[in-house]
Amino acid sequence: MIWLLRALWRLLAIIDLIVISIPLYLLSWLPWRGKHPVASLFHVWCRAMVRALDVDLRLHQHYREPLPKRYILIANHPSAFEDVGIPALFDVVSLAKWGVRDWWFVGRIARAAGTLFVKRDEAESRREAREAMLAAIEAGANLALYPEGGCKGRRLYHEFRSGAFDVSFQTGVPILPVFLHYEAQDVFEWRDPQTAPQKVWHVATAINNRANYHVFDPIDPKNFPDRDAMRDATYARYQEWDERYLS
DSSP: OHHHHHHHHHHHHHHHHHHHHHHHHHHHTSOOSSSOHHHHHHHHHHHHHHHHHTOEEEEEEOOSSOOOSSOEEEEOOSOSTHHHHHHHHSOOEEEEEGGGGGSTTHHHHHHHTTOEEEOTTOHHHHHHHHHHHHHHHHTTOOEEEOTTSSOOOSSOOSOOOSHHHHHHHHHOOOEEEEEEEESSHHHHOOOTTOOHHHHHHHHHTOSSOEEEEEEOOOBOGGGSSSHHHHHHHHHHHHHHHHHHHHO
């Protein structure tokens, strides 16, 4: 009986995602000056995607004070799931790799939602992305990005890039660190040459579907002499969390 109820719930979640996705996709074709209506509905679509994938997404709040109204969220990046998991939980504008723009269906919705894109290996694209992030913050948005510079595996990469910390220093907006822990790491980890549809199938059929998103105290740029010191201190914290949750 339990498996039947779960199957029914899963079917309803998939239907719900379809019902939300079709009008959102059609709406994304409308030209719009300023914030597109899709941006206001994007978190709803992401939550529907989480339910349809049947991921048990858990938010763990380790911070001591209320979160600031403005922040630059950073996270480790072991999977593709966080591209919907993060905006399902946080009101953010995300920075994604350039290739996401061209993903069928999802790419158009992401563009209309205001997602920023970067070609990570091109200096000019990184400069343009940094300018776009500054403009987004000036417009009142919170940002979300992954300082490892892409999906680098289940364990923390050997370095963080400086983009998020550079923007934090220029604007005074604090960094909000989030550590992602997927209990079925083999299933959620995105490895080459896996495609996006393959990874969606792996996540949707995971036996252990628990995803733990740990949120820690914001990191204020005022407490550091420069962006590099801030980056290195933040990376050291991620190393501690990597040992705590993944070892």
